[in-house]
Amino acid sequence: MKKIIAFSLIIQIIVVKTIGLFPDFVENWYSKGFYPKLAFVSRKVFGWLPFSVGDVIYFILILLLLRWIWKHRIGFFKEWKNNGLAILSWVSVFYFFFHLLWGMNYYRIPLHEKLQIEKEYSVDQLKVFIEKTLVKTNALQLQITKNDSVAVVIPYSDEEIYNLALKGYQNIPTDLEEFRYEVKSIKSSLFSYPLSYMGFGGYLNPFTNEAQVNYLKPKYTSPLTTCHEMAHQTGIGSESECNFIGFVTASKNDDLYFQYSAYSFALRYALHNLEMMQEGSSDVYIKKINKGVLKNFDENKIFWNQYQTPINTFFEYFYDNFLKANQQKDGMEGYNKFVGLAIGYGEVISKK
Incomplete structure (x- = not known):
């Protein structure tokens, strides 16, 4: 599964860049279609809270990253394949949710x-x-x-x-x-x-x-x-x-x-x-x-x-x-x- 998620990053990049060649499609189907509905729900869910949920999530992820680095500090390069796949899989997940939840707006009509x-x-x-x-x-x-x-x-x-x-x-x-x-x-x-x-x-x-x-x-x-x-x-x-x-x-x-x-x-x-x-x-x-x-x-x-x-x-x-x-x-x-x-x-x- 780790390999599939990691190598799906290449497919994701190709898909995103290909869709990005059609700003009219991004504008109508994502920026004016899917995204506003998703953003409305997100702000409804998190907006009323007095603190930044996103910052808390980032803080937890940073701690987990530091913990992972510390845990794998010995023999990191000997296990470079497994460690590399782990890093790529995390990047792949980040890339997917970033573009799904907001990032495709970069490709809309100027x-x-x-x-x-x-x-x-x-x-x-x-x-x-x-x-x-x-x-x-x-x-x-x-x-x-x-x-x-x-x-x-x-x-x-x-x-x-x-x-x-x-x-x-x-x-x-x-x-x-x-x-x-x-x-x-x-x-x-x-x-x-x-x-x-x-x-x-x-x-x-x-x-x-x-x-x-x-x-x-x-x-x-x-x-x-x-x-x-x-x-x-x-x-x-x-x-x-x-x-x-x-x-x-x-x-x-x-x-x-x-x-x-x-x-x-x-x-x-x-x-x-x-x-x-x-x-x-x-x-x-x-x-x-x-x-x-x-x-x-x-x-x-x-x-x-x-x-x-x-x-x-x-x-x-x-x-x-x-x-x-x-x-x-x-x-x-x-x-x-x-x-x-x-x-x-x-x-x-x-x-x-």
Whole structure:
């Protein structure tokens, strides 16, 4: 049986990659057919629990893995066939359930194709987007703090943020209604310290469909991160598309803190992209940003810098290649690509 399960991995990979060649099929039969029903049930079952079931499962599996390694540490290479089959069988089971429960969403029709928007943009288009986003971010910061030199501090608990995030999804535009969110299952990750060292603000557990948020990172970023992870729950695999949906739903939220989280996030990414395209050209815009906003940017930068270690570098490399192996050719750079979606979508909306 172990051999059958192990070697079925090859068949699974062939089947997944073959199905992935037909995004229309994935879109209609999986992402809009099977998956929403399964996700609804998963969130109903696990969403009401106050702790992350997925994190507990991962913790148990890690302990079992360490126990297995310790048990087989002596003579591991002498028994390389049996041990290799055991490892492959576990990978095979993981691969099967990952793609069945969520992973096939990586192969659905790209959002920019469905919305018929251009995701590529010029320097001039980016500068226009930065100007608009900068003005909006400054206005929100001043409206919240009443002082352009004071950083925004969100007064909500993590649970209050998770509950408020639902309101943004209720206000989602009609052309994005397929991503409307039902049945909350958002948790503060029990692995927030490891996530910080890995460089992640959150993640979706594909097996329990729980959105996990790193509760240690600066709170002003949590509304956007929460909306991003919720986008994964609606069946979006692409990180750029989740950033885009997260931005839209947070900015459409009636709560000012959510709007600030969305626009400050977009501004920071847009400035980074401009700097990549024209080094030094972001300076003129940074001078226009309220000091309070810049303090929030520094808060975010300081937080992630303190967790910058070889562990972070390894997981960035690992996740970059994981994304590329799952139809996300931009890898980690995909996070930045949402700016193109935001620009393209904004231009389409303005023409209606």
